[in-house]
Amino acid sequence: MVIMLFGFLIKGGGVSQNLVSPKEEDLPKPEATPSPTPVEFHFDKSTNLKMELEEVNPQVKDSDFQDLEKLIPSL
Amino acid sequence: MKFGFLLLLVLSLTLFPSGTLARVTPNDLYQAKRADFESNLSKISDSSKKETVRQADRILGETNQRVCQRFDVEIAHLAAILEEKKYRQGVSNTVVAYGRGNTALDSAAYYLNYAAEAVAYQKIQDYTPLIGQGNLKGSVNTSMLNLKSNLQTVQGKILKAKAEVGKAVESEK
Numbered sequence: 001m002v003i004m005l006f007g008f009l010i011k012g013g014g015v016s017q018n019l020v021s022p023k024e025e026d027l028p029k030p031e032a033t034p035s036p037t038p039v040e041f042h043f044d045k046s047t048n049l050k051m052e053l054e055e056v057n058p059q060v061k062d063s064d065f066q067d068l069e070k071l072i073p074s075l
Numbered sequence: 076m077k078f079g080f081l082l083l084l085v086l087s088l089t090l091f092p093s094g095t096l097a098r099v100t101p102n103d104l105y106q107a108k109r110a111d112f113e114s115n116l117s118k119i120s121d122s123s124k125k126e127t128v129r130q131a132d133r134i135l136g137e138t139n140q141r142v143c144q145r146f147d148v149e150i151a152h153l154a155a156i157l158e159e160k161k162y163r164q165g166v167s168n169t170v171v172a173y174g175r176g177n178t179a180l181d182s183a184a185y186y187l188n189y190a191a192e193a194v195a196y197q198k199i200q201d202y203t204p205l206i207g208q209g210n211l212k213g214s215v216n217t218s219m220l221n222l223k224s225n226l227q228t229v230q231g232k233i234l235k236a237k238a239e240v241g242k243a244v245e246s247e248k
Binding site for chain 1: 135145152159215234
C-alpha cells in the first residue's frame with residue numbers, strides 16, 4: 001500500500017499533465033484586446049443632471065447578434 | 076502504526092511534490108478549453124464549416140467586448156453625474172465597501188460600483204463553443220444565447236444603478 005501511494009504521488013495521480021503544465025507550443029497565443037479611448041464627461045453647475053441621466057441607456061441590441069445569427073444556419 | 080503512516084505521507088508530499096498539488100488556475104482551464112476547441116475544430120472535415128465555426132468563435136468574443144465597451148461609457152456617464160451631484164451638495168466621500176450607507180448618494184455609489192464590477196467581470200467571460208459532441212449549430216447557438224443572457228443581466232444592473240443615481244439626483248441630501 002505504501003508503494004502504491006508512492007507511485008500515485010510521483011505519477012501525479014493521473015491528472016492530465018497538459019492541464020496542470022501545458023507545453024508552451026500547444027497553447028494558443030493570446031491576442032491583446034485593444035484599449036478604447038476613455039470617454040470623459042464634464043459637467044458644471046448649469047448642467048441639467050436629470051436630462052443627462054435620461055441619456056444613459058444601456059442596450060443589448062438585436063443587431064449585436066445579427067452576424068452570428070446569419071452564420072448559424074450554414075453549420 | 077497510524078502515526079508512522081501519517082509521517083510517511085507528510086514526508087512523501089514534502090519530498091516528492093506531485094502534479095496533483097499544483098494549483099489549477101482559471102487561465103489553465105481557459106487554455107485547456109481553447110486547446111480542446113482547436114483539437115475538435117481540426118477534426119471537422121468540411122473546410123467551410125470549419126471556417127464558419129472559427130468565425131463564430133471570433134464574433135462571440137468581439138460582441139462581448141463591444142457591448143461591454145458600450146456599457147463602460149454608460150457607467151462613466153453615471154459616475155460623472157453622481158460626482159457632480161456630490162460636488163453640488165458639498166459631499167466629499169461616500170461609503171461603498173461595507174454596505175449601502177445611509178443616504179441616497181451612498182446607495183447610488185454602491186449600486187454604481189456593483190454595476191461597474193459586473194461589467195469588468197463580464198469582459199473576461201469566455202464563450203468558446205463546446206463543439207466536442209459534434210453538434211456545431213447547437214453549440215454555437217448555445218454560446219450565443221449564453222452571451223446574450225449574461226449581457227442582459229449586466230444591463231439590468233446598470234439600469235438599477237441608473238435608478239439609484241436618479242434618486243440621488245432628486246434628493247436634497
